[in-house]
Amino acid sequence: MPKAAITISDVAKASGVSKSAVSYALNGKPGVSDETRAKVLAVARDMGWKPNSAAKSLSDARTRSVGVVLLVDDADSFGAGMFTMDCLAGLSKALDPREYSIVLRMTAGGAAAACHIHEDWIASGKVDAHLILGVELGDPRLTLFRNHPETKALFISQRAVTSGLPTLYSADDEGARMVVRHLHELGHRDIARIAGPEEYVHTLARDNATADECAKLGMHCTTLHGRYMAEDGERLCGSILEFGQRPTAIICDTDVTAIAAMRAAAARGISVPDDLSIVAWDDSPSCLSATPTVTALHRDVKAIGRTAGDMLLRMIDGETVGAEPEPPYRLIERDSTGPANVA
Amino acid sequence: MPKAAITISDVAKASGVSKSAVSYALNGKPGVSDETRAKVLAVARDMGWKPNSAAKSLSDARTRSVGVVLLVDDADSFGAGMFTMDCLAGLSKALDPREYSIVLRMTAGGAAAACHIHEDWIASGKVDAHLILGVELGDPRLTLFRNHPETKALFISQRAVTSGLPTLYSADDEGARMVVRHLHELGHRDIARIAGPEEYVHTLARDNATADECAKLGMHCTTLHGRYMAEDGERLCGSILEFGQRPTAIICDTDVTAIAAMRAAAARGISVPDDLSIVAWDDSPSCLSATPTVTALHRDVKAIGRTAGDMLLRMIDGETVGAEPEPPYRLIERDSTGPANVA
DNA sequence: CTGAAAGCGCTTACAG
DNA sequence: CTGAAAGCGCTTACAG
Structure with a gap:
C-alpha cells in the first residue's frame, strides 16, 4: 500500500505521454485530445496521484491557505474560546469547497508577536491571505498591513479601528x-x-x-x-x-x-x-x-467566520474588498427581563 | 515599502556572491568564509529576505506543518470546544520554537470525511505529520494510518483503540x-x-x-x-x-x-x-x-497538546514513537463532596 | 572557500 | 494535438 509519493512523471510514463500532456489533462486545460485526457485521468486516479502541494505552490504562487494568528491569554483561555472556535468553523466551511486550509498559529505574546508572524508569512509567502482578529487601537498589525497594501488581509474588527483596510466590522x-x-x-x-x-x-x-x-x-x-x-x-x-x-x-x-x-x-x-x-x-x-x-x-458566530472566508476568497481572486458589516445581532428574550417595576 | 518578494538571487546579486554561497551562509552550513557569511547575513537582513516557503518545502521535502482535522458537530459546538481549543494552544506552543505551523481543517462529515482529508494530505505531501483526535472504534482513520506506516501520525485516544499506532493515551x-x-x-x-x-x-x-x-x-x-x-x-x-x-x-x-x-x-x-x-x-x-x-x-489540557506536539516533532525527526500516557488527572476538592451521610 | 549545475514536482509558453 | 524546454526559489553534491 504505502507507495512512495507518485509524481506527474510516473503518471506520464504509465500512460505513455509527456509530462506536459499529463499536466494539461489533469488541469482540464486544452492541449490534449479527449482520448488522451481520459486515459491520463484514469491512470492518475488508479495510481492515487495528487499534485504535490509544495511544487504546485512554487509553480503557480498560490499556497491555498489563509493564515490566522490567535492571541491566547494564559489566564482567560475561556473568554474568547468559543467565539474563536465557532469563527474558525465558519471560516473553514467557506474555505473548504475551494480546498483552502487554515494555517494556524497561536501566541501569548500579544499583538506584537502576532505581527511578527504575519511579517514572516508575508516575506515567505506562506499563505495567500491573512485573517486578523482581536485588533486594538494602535495595534502594530494595522501599520503592517497599511504598509503592505499588496498583501491580502482581512480584519474582523470595529469599523472605526481599521479604516481603509478590508474589514468585516461588527454590529x-x-x-x-x-x-x-x-x-x-x-x-x-x-x-x-x-x-x-x-x-x-x-x-x-x-x-x-x-x-x-x-x-x-x-x-x-x-x-x-x-x-x-x-x-x-x-x-x-x-x-x-x-x-x-x-x-x-x-x-x-x-x-x-x-x-x-x-x-x-x-x-x-x-x-x-x-x-x-x-x-x-x-x-x-x-x-x-x-x-x-x-x-x-x-450572534451567529459561524456566519461571521463564513462571511470572512468568502471575503478572503474574493480578495484572493483579485477582487477589491472594503468594509462590510457582519450579520446582525438578534435579541433573544428569555426570563431575565420584564416590565420595569418602578417602586 | 511593499517590495516584491525578494529571493536568494537578489541577495546574491546585492552581496556579489553566488546563489549557493548565499544558501550556505544563510543556513549556517560550511562552504563560505566567515567574512562572506557575515556580509550575506547582513544584506539578507537589510533586504528583509525570508526563504520562500513553497520553494524550501519542495527542495527539502518538509512543509514545516502538522495537520489537524477537527470534527465539528453542528449541534454541540460546545462540548469539545474548550478541550480542542486548549489542546491546539498546547500544540502550538510545542511547535512554535521549531517554526512549525498547524494546518487546520474542520469537517461536519465525521470520521469518514476527516479520513479523506488525511488521505489527500498524504498524497499531496501537504503536512509533515498528522494529529488525530476523537477516534472511535472502527474508525476508518485507524485503517488508513495502519496502511501508511511511513506516514507520521499521532493519535490522542484511548490505549485500547489505537494499539500499534503512535498514541498519546488518556488517563x-x-x-x-x-x-x-x-x-x-x-x-x-x-x-x-x-x-x-x-x-x-x-x-x-x-x-x-x-x-x-x-x-x-x-x-x-x-x-x-x-x-x-x-x-x-x-x-x-x-x-x-x-x-x-x-x-x-x-x-x-x-x-x-x-x-x-x-x-x-x-x-x-x-x-x-x-x-x-x-x-x-x-x-x-x-x-x-x-x-x-x-x-x-x-486535567491540564494544554499540557496534553504540548506533549502531543513534542511527540510529533520527535516523529518528524525520525524517532520511533509508541504509546505514551498523558499527564495525570488531579482531583480538585471543592464543596460538592463530603463525608457519606448514611441515614 | 567558491561558482556552475542539477534537481525537487509542477506549470506554461514555445516550437513541431 | 503533442513533446522538449525553461522556470518557480531553494538546496546540495560536484568540480574548480
Missing part, C-alpha cells in the same frame, strides 16, 4: 441600540451597564451607541467597566445596587458577568426579573441553564 | 480510580455514575475502571448513560434518586451533567454535599461558579 452599535430599545419598550428609564474593559475597542463602540440611544429615548444609563469575570460582575452589580438610585435593568457585556450579576442581585433579595431586568450581551448555553434563563444578544 | 483509567478512592475515603459505599454515551471509547474505559476499583474496595456502583447535556443530567439524576436504594454520591462524566444533577437534587430537597456528594469529571469555570462549588477531576 456592536446596532446591538447596543437594540437592547436599549427593548428595555425602553418594557418601560425601563433608568438602567445601568456592566461593561467590559475600556481597552477593548468594542467596549467603546458599545459605550457610545448605548449612550446615544439612551439620550434619544430620554433614558438614564450608568456604565461601570470591568473584566469579563464573575467576580467583577458581582462586585460591579453590588456597587450599582447599593449606591445612588437603583436602576430597573442592567445590561451586562458578557454572559459570565450577567449570571454573576443575577447572583449578586439574589444575594440582596432582589428578584429578577420582577425587581430588576438583566440582559447578557453574549448568548451561550449558560444563559439557557441559568435560573431564570437570561435574555441575551445572540 | 481515564487512573482518573476513575482516583475518584472512587476519594469517595471511599469519605465513607461512601454506595455510589452512582451519570456517564457519557456508550459510543465513546473513553466512556467504556471509565466504566471498566470504575467498576473494577469499586469491586476492589467493596463498593456498589450503578451506572446510567446519557448525552453530555443538562437535560440528560437532570433526568438521569432523577432516576437515580427516585428508584431503589439512594446512593450517597454521584460521579458525573462532565461538568454540565454534574451541575444539572445538583439542580435535580436541590429540586427534591436533597442537599449537596450533606445528603449527596457530586463529582464532575471535567473541570471548568462553571464548576467554580456553581453553588456549591463542584469537586472535579481536572
Whole structure:
C-alpha cells in the first residue's frame, strides 16, 4: 500500500505521454485530445496521484491557505474560546469547497508577536491571505498591513479601528441600540451597564451607541467597566445596587458577568426579573441553564467566520474588498427581563 | 515599502556572491568564509529576505506543518470546544520554537470525511505529520494510518483503540480510580455514575475502571448513560434518586451533567454535599461558579497538546514513537463532596 | 572557500 | 494535438 509519493512523471510514463500532456489533462486545460485526457485521468486516479502541494505552490504562487494568528491569554483561555472556535468553523466551511486550509498559529505574546508572524508569512509567502482578529487601537498589525497594501488581509474588527483596510466590522452599535430599545419598550428609564474593559475597542463602540440611544429615548444609563469575570460582575452589580438610585435593568457585556450579576442581585433579595431586568450581551448555553434563563444578544458566530472566508476568497481572486458589516445581532428574550417595576 | 518578494538571487546579486554561497551562509552550513557569511547575513537582513516557503518545502521535502482535522458537530459546538481549543494552544506552543505551523481543517462529515482529508494530505505531501483526535472504534482513520506506516501520525485516544499506532493515551483509567478512592475515603459505599454515551471509547474505559476499583474496595456502583447535556443530567439524576436504594454520591462524566444533577437534587430537597456528594469529571469555570462549588477531576489540557506536539516533532525527526500516557488527572476538592451521610 | 549545475514536482509558453 | 524546454526559489553534491 504505502507507495512512495507518485509524481506527474510516473503518471506520464504509465500512460505513455509527456509530462506536459499529463499536466494539461489533469488541469482540464486544452492541449490534449479527449482520448488522451481520459486515459491520463484514469491512470492518475488508479495510481492515487495528487499534485504535490509544495511544487504546485512554487509553480503557480498560490499556497491555498489563509493564515490566522490567535492571541491566547494564559489566564482567560475561556473568554474568547468559543467565539474563536465557532469563527474558525465558519471560516473553514467557506474555505473548504475551494480546498483552502487554515494555517494556524497561536501566541501569548500579544499583538506584537502576532505581527511578527504575519511579517514572516508575508516575506515567505506562506499563505495567500491573512485573517486578523482581536485588533486594538494602535495595534502594530494595522501599520503592517497599511504598509503592505499588496498583501491580502482581512480584519474582523470595529469599523472605526481599521479604516481603509478590508474589514468585516461588527454590529456592536446596532446591538447596543437594540437592547436599549427593548428595555425602553418594557418601560425601563433608568438602567445601568456592566461593561467590559475600556481597552477593548468594542467596549467603546458599545459605550457610545448605548449612550446615544439612551439620550434619544430620554433614558438614564450608568456604565461601570470591568473584566469579563464573575467576580467583577458581582462586585460591579453590588456597587450599582447599593449606591445612588437603583436602576430597573442592567445590561451586562458578557454572559459570565450577567449570571454573576443575577447572583449578586439574589444575594440582596432582589428578584429578577420582577425587581430588576438583566440582559447578557453574549448568548451561550449558560444563559439557557441559568435560573431564570437570561435574555441575551445572540450572534451567529459561524456566519461571521463564513462571511470572512468568502471575503478572503474574493480578495484572493483579485477582487477589491472594503468594509462590510457582519450579520446582525438578534435579541433573544428569555426570563431575565420584564416590565420595569418602578417602586 | 511593499517590495516584491525578494529571493536568494537578489541577495546574491546585492552581496556579489553566488546563489549557493548565499544558501550556505544563510543556513549556517560550511562552504563560505566567515567574512562572506557575515556580509550575506547582513544584506539578507537589510533586504528583509525570508526563504520562500513553497520553494524550501519542495527542495527539502518538509512543509514545516502538522495537520489537524477537527470534527465539528453542528449541534454541540460546545462540548469539545474548550478541550480542542486548549489542546491546539498546547500544540502550538510545542511547535512554535521549531517554526512549525498547524494546518487546520474542520469537517461536519465525521470520521469518514476527516479520513479523506488525511488521505489527500498524504498524497499531496501537504503536512509533515498528522494529529488525530476523537477516534472511535472502527474508525476508518485507524485503517488508513495502519496502511501508511511511513506516514507520521499521532493519535490522542484511548490505549485500547489505537494499539500499534503512535498514541498519546488518556488517563481515564487512573482518573476513575482516583475518584472512587476519594469517595471511599469519605465513607461512601454506595455510589452512582451519570456517564457519557456508550459510543465513546473513553466512556467504556471509565466504566471498566470504575467498576473494577469499586469491586476492589467493596463498593456498589450503578451506572446510567446519557448525552453530555443538562437535560440528560437532570433526568438521569432523577432516576437515580427516585428508584431503589439512594446512593450517597454521584460521579458525573462532565461538568454540565454534574451541575444539572445538583439542580435535580436541590429540586427534591436533597442537599449537596450533606445528603449527596457530586463529582464532575471535567473541570471548568462553571464548576467554580456553581453553588456549591463542584469537586472535579481536572486535567491540564494544554499540557496534553504540548506533549502531543513534542511527540510529533520527535516523529518528524525520525524517532520511533509508541504509546505514551498523558499527564495525570488531579482531583480538585471543592464543596460538592463530603463525608457519606448514611441515614 | 567558491561558482556552475542539477534537481525537487509542477506549470506554461514555445516550437513541431 | 503533442513533446522538449525553461522556470518557480531553494538546496546540495560536484568540480574548480
